[in-house]
Structure formats: structure tokens, C-alpha cells
Amino acid sequence: MGRSIIRWLEAWAAQNGKAALTCRVRMEMEANMRLYRSEGFVVTQEEIVQREGTTGIPTAHMRKTILLRICEKPSVTSKKKGHSRRGNAQLFGGD
Numbered sequence: 001m002g003r004s005i006i007r008w009l010e011a012w013a014a015q016n017g018k019a020a021l022t023c024r025v026r027m028e029m030e031a032n033m034r035l036y037r038s039e040g041f042v043v044t045q046e047e048i049v050q051r052e053g054t055t056g057i058p059t060a061h062m063r064k065t066i067l068l069r070i071c072e073k074p075s076v077t078s079k080k081k082g083h084s085r086r087g088n089a090q091l092f093g094g095d
Contacts, residue, residue, distance in 0.1 A: 002032075006039050013066045020065050027058040040064045 006021075013021055025032050027046070041062040048056035 002035055003039065006036070010039075010064070010066060018066055020063050022061065022063045025060050025062055027060050033060065036062050036064075 009021055012018075021041070022044075023036065023041070025036060027033060041064045043060045044063045045061040047059050047061070049059045050056055
């Protein structure tokens with residue numbers, strides 16, 4: 001489910017002209033770190049987050065740059081003779 005959410009967010013970001021996705025991940029959560037890395041996120045900063053009652057929580061700031069590309073929908077010809085309509089260009093997140 002996490003991977004699906006990340007991919008949905010990436011598509012939304014691309015369609016809305018956002019340059020990147022960012023998040024913070026507890027470094028002790030190895031599966032989460034692997035998930036974000038496998039989806040193209042990179043660690044941009046590490047910090048120890050201070051919380052009462054803890055010795056600090058190692059946290060990674062992660063970022064994924066959104067690649068924008070313009071895709072043209074193919075022409076669609078209607079049943080009316082000689083009538084065609086061309087789709088609008090849309091932005092999609094890159095792979």
C-alpha cells in the first residue's frame with residue numbers, strides 16, 4: 001500500500017507542477033528506508049530529533065525530484081465523417 005501511495009503522490013505532484021517530494025523517515029525503520037530508496041528518494045540530511053523521554057530519534061530527510069514530461073494524447077476520430085479531436089498535452093511524472 002505504501003508504494004501505491006508514493007506513486008499516487010508522485011503523479012499528483014507532476015500534474016500540479018511540483019518539483020519534488022520530500023519526507024522524513026526514522027532511520028531505524030529499515031523497511032521504510034528501503035521502500036523510499038527503491039522509489040528513487042535520496043537522503044539529503046540526517047538529524048537526531050529530540051523527543052522527551054528518548055535519547056533522540058535518528059531521522060533521514062529524503063527527497064525525490066519529480067521529472068516532468070509532456071505527453072500528447074493521440075488524435076481520436078469520431079464517428080462523424082471528417083471530425084477529429086486532439087487531446088490536450090498533460091504532465092506525467094517520470095520513471
